[in-house]
Amino acid sequence: MALPAARARGWAAAVKMAQRRRHAEAPRGSPSRAPPGSRAALYVHWPYCEKRCSYCNFNKYIPRGVEEAAMRSCLVTEAQTLLRLSGVQRVESVFFGGGTPSLASPNTVAAVLEAVDQISHLPADSEVTLEANPTSAPGSRLAAFGAAGVNRLSIGLQSLDDTELQLLGRTHSARDALQTLAEARRLFPGRVSVDLMLGLPAQQVGPWLGQLRTLLGCCDDHLSLYQLTLERGTALFTQVQRGALPAPDPELAAEMYQEGRAMLREVGFRQYEVSNFARNGALSTHNWTYWQCGQYLGVGPGAHGRFVPQGAGGHTREARIQTLEPDNWMKEVMLFGHGTRRRVPLGQLELLEEVLAMGLRTDVGITHQACSCYVCPVPGLGVSVFPPKEAPAVRPSTSWDRTSCCKENPIIEIIGLL
Numbered sequence: 001m002a003l004p005a006a007r008a009r010g011w012a013a014a015v016k017m018a019q020r021r022r023h024a025e026a027p028r029g030s031p032s033r034a035p036p037g038s039r040a041a042l043y044v045h046w047p048y049c050e051k052r053c054s055y056c057n058f059n060k061y062i063p064r065g066v067e068e069a070a071m072r073s074c075l076v077t078e079a080q081t082l083l084r085l086s087g088v089q090r091v092e093s094v095f096f097g098g099g100t101p102s103l104a105s106p107n108t109v110a111a112v113l114e115a116v117d118q119i120s121h122l123p124a125d126s127e128v129t130l131e132a133n134p135t136s137a138p139g140s141r142l143a144a145f146g147a148a149g150v151n152r153l154s155i156g157l158q159s160l161d162d163t164e165l166q167l168l169g170r171t172h173s174a175r176d177a178l179q180t181l182a183e184a185r186r187l188f189p190g191r192v193s194v195d196l197m198l199g200l201p202a203q204q205v206g207p208w209l210g211q212l213r214t215l216l217g218c219c220d221d222h223l224s225l226y227q228l229t230l231e232r233g234t235a236l237f238t239q240v241q242r243g244a245l246p247a248p249d250p251e252l253a254a255e256m257y258q259e260g261r262a263m264l265r266e267v268g269f270r271q272y273e274v275s276n277f278a279r280n281g282a283l284s285t286h287n288w289t290y291w292q293c294g295q296y297l298g299v300g301p302g303a304h305g306r307f308v309p310q311g312a313g314g315h316t317r318e319a320r321i322q323t324l325e326p327d328n329w330m331k332e333v334m335l336f337g338h339g340t341r342r343r344v345p346l347g348q349l350e351l352l353e354e355v356l357a358m359g360l361r362t363d364v365g366i367t368h369q370a371c372s373c374y375v376c377p378v379p380g381l382g383v384s385v386f387p388p389k390e391a392p393a394v395r396p397s398t399s400w401d402r403t404s405c406c407k408e409n410p411i412i413e414i415i416g417l418l
């Protein structure tokens, strides 16, 4: 007897999830050879949190209750709409960020991944990250996310000092955070990242370096060091403005950063981006796509995307942002299949600016391979900074071969032409 379709799909998904988990323990694969226009990263925004942290101005809401089935259905619908619109055939990473996506149910994560795989291909070795807050992520829950297809965790540890954690309005202690980290490493070996903040009000260099040293004794292969940005409209901003707290000292923050980088380098971490450090090749594929100006689709309230809507016959890369407020976003998704609030086609100068601004954040800088999609009028992301007729000065004498074009026209000369 034939299996009912839904059940058959469920089985296929279970097999795929198991493969993805196995891959999580294997060494990193080689980069994809699929043409840039046919692949993308996908970001999914879960907009809810338990409590507002004092420093955070991300797009997040503290709801009385969450209609999770409705939210799940809208995330699935929007992911499918945007994938069709982009014409993307291969999704190389999915990032569940927020807000606090570890508050979502693992079923929601599984439903989104299955939907992505139905419309486009989600290879078993794609990186699937979930941001997890220590208090909303006990071991059993983390395991359920693993079963749903997550193979990388980013833990918002922020600090290992309980007084600082209170100042930040976090709901967890340093002990909770370390426990979550240990559980995460047991379940996702080699695939756990932690966020540590620096430059907090009254924070001193020595004790902060002590926190980093402690963390190095128990962390996995990826660390993000985020300097506090005092965001207007946050409780921390108001406290500093009123003089209830000292303003963070930028000189001290610079010292923490420089000493922290040196400490990480000594123990084998590569600083591959301004705030990001990895060893054993554990770079975040998802974020790397952003910095290399690859395509990414943003799903969920307030998510950002950058892609060419090839599925609708488009040839121009667009910056897109989804409606911020979750209830409004859901209404739009139910009516139109997506909640895209703003679409901005990117002009040639804007594209080049993005290539420069993103590339200069990384340790590889701007390479010929990465910039060639933009500066050479060869099929890349379906865009080019200089269409042939407008760029006689950079046109190579022989052909539009990407390598020779880039070799003959170093990026610096191209910038000079602008």
Ligand SMILES: C[S@@+](CC[C@H](N)C(=O)[O-])C[C@H]1O[C@@H](n2cnc3c(N)ncnc32)[C@H](O)[C@@H]1O
Pocket (backbone or CB within 6 Å): 055, 056, 057, 058, 097, 098, 099, 100, 101, 131, 132, 133, 155, 156, 157, 158, 195, 196, 197, 226, 227, 228, 229, 230, 231
């Ligand atoms: C927006 S949170 C989402 C993940 C999760 N809810 C959490 O709190 O861990 C992602 C990361 O952004 C960083 N972050 C948020 N606001 C920041 C700020 N004002 N300055 C520096 N880093 C910030 C924190 O390190 C945090 O872990």
Ligand SMILES: C[S@@+](CC[C@H](N)C(=O)[O-])C[C@H]1O[C@@H](n2cnc3c(N)ncnc32)[C@H](O)[C@@H]1O
Pocket (backbone or CB within 6 Å): 043, 045, 095, 097, 098, 129, 154, 193, 194, 195, 222, 223, 224, 284, 286, 287, 290, 298, 302, 303, 304, 305
């Ligand atoms: C604060 S970072 C934390 C990353 C973490 N340290 C790691 O290594 O996985 C959160 C990431 O989520 C993605 N992100 C956050 N907000 C987004 C948004 N509104 N639209 C698209 N992507 C977003 C970006 O890739 C960003 O780097």
Ligand code: SF4
Pocket (backbone or CB within 6 Å): 048, 049, 050, 051, 052, 053, 056, 057, 058, 060, 098, 099, 100, 133, 156
């Ligand atoms: S830092 Fe994380 S948990 Fe705190 S309010 Fe922002 S998104 Fe929510």
